[in-house]
Amino acid sequence: MVGLVLLLVGSAAALDYVHRPDVAGAAPGWFWGAVVGLWLFAWLVTARFAAAAPPVAFGRRAVDLIVPVLFGAFLIFLWEVVTVGAGVPSVLMPAPSAIGARIAQAVPTLRDDFVQTVLRAVIPGWICGSAAGFLIAILCDRVPFLARGLIPIGNFVSALPMIGIAPIMVMWFGFDWPSKVAVVVIMTFFPALVNTVAGLQAAGRLELDLMRSYGAGYLQTLLKLRLPAAMPFVFNGLKINSTLALIGAIVAEFFGTPVVGMGFRISTEVGRMSLDMVWAEIAVAAVTGSLFYGLLALAERAVTFWHPSYRRR
């Protein structure tokens, strides 16, 4: 705890020092030595924290949370100190403070891009693609011939660079969001299909026999046993798709878009060398992606609470 406080004070002092107008860009040698020392000290503190095993469950969870947060915060601190202290030109690598200022300043633009890319393209595409994959998987389950034909193709297609279809979709559906939705749907369809089909085979022999002995029909077995048993696999597919959908929409915007959208902003601002705006977009994308993933993880925990991986150790 004392180490943590010392670390915070030291970091704050370093930040303060490096932002002085006469120091920024030309930090003296001893300062870099101090930063390296601070880094080693931070390492020590993190190691102590990681090794600590508080007796209470709450404490353990707190440690699991504090250590990565500390690590990430220190990385950002190092980034700030190095870019400001060494005067790295913002064309190469803008400081986090500059990016933060840019985010605060460009909120309307960021919001428009967010609406265009995430709300209009990513989420509808993700829902349609995943739902289509899920439904076709159930159809495959009903018609084994279709499953035997589609699953090898699905496995094959998931390994292909599906992003390449973006220019074709732009040609078919125009520059606006429908083409992005189409790209996302095609990219997310096969992971959902393959994972759901794998999940539908996950129900145990014993449970299936039990359902038979109850005289349950196909539909009852599906709804009461096999779909719940498939949920961990389905959620795995949904999580994979959440990343794919964001990537698909952003890359599809590289191939043509109206003058709004995260991918459009990134490609144009890179061309104009204003990297702080690009990093601002990436920060928005990162937060969106993490939130998306976190919500899915929460939903997964709520739906598959019975799964062994959530059992208390």
Add this chain to the structure above:
Amino acid sequence: MTTEALAGPDPDASRAKARPAARAPGSTVPVLTVVLLILAGWYVACLPMNAGLPAMPTEGTLLARYQAAWSLERPVLPSPHQIALELRTSTCGRLDEERPLLEAFFACEIRWTPRNLLFHAWTTLSSTLLGFLLGAVLGTGLAVLIVHVRSLEKSLLPWIIASQTVPILAVAPIVIVVLGSLGVTGLVPKSIISAYLCFFPVTIGMVKGLTSPAVIDLDLMRTYNASTAQTFWKLRWPASLPFLFASLKVAVAISLVGAIVGELPTGAQAGLGARLLTGSYYGQTVQIWAALFAAAVLAALAVGTVGLAERLTMRAMGGRP
């Protein structure tokens, strides 16, 4: 696709795959049927998809209109044989009209110019392979560190996982531009994007693989008084190989995506991504489709090669085929 490796090669899943269900003797016929159905649907769809084009005749018999739809110069949806012909033309040169079709088809003359699709495919493949190599080494190294240094597992691993919820491909233009302004262009920036994309599945898979030996095996190593290095080389490393190969298959496919996307933002002159981009600028539909198929073939070849390496390694280690 990147989070796929999070699940890792689940022992249950690999057992399910080993069961003959996935490769039942009747699997070829259904696959062929589905492929034929897709092809038939494709040919049928050519007319409605292309109907709006000015080059299409509005009258005439259905057959005549279909024939027109299948041989348009710049179709909305090209027919499969047009793509096949374009692939052949862009790799081996134009078909000789004078000679009979079969003979002309095999008279292949490859000119190594920027017009040749093989040239572009090789450009992409070389940066893919370099990136894959970098990513695999980095990923394995990180996994070894994470398994052996406890504080790294707690501090680094959550961030590696969190970094994947970020659309990393959005960072690709920055990497290209920053390295370009430092004077590094060509192969290396694309490889760095590939490596950045594909190190993650390798790290996650290897962490899982290196920690896969059972406690009883580790205890046995302890009773032998084995050092950490000995435990690593004699127990952990061999035990992790199935996980490594499973991750490498995912990684090589992703690194191809990385290389292709790395060619987009700067308007690169060579590579499949550049081919896609110029095709979309000039409305060369057939060229886009040909580049897409070339990319698919590359991906299949790369994944197949890793699979072959896996089988050879497993056989050399005395595993069951």
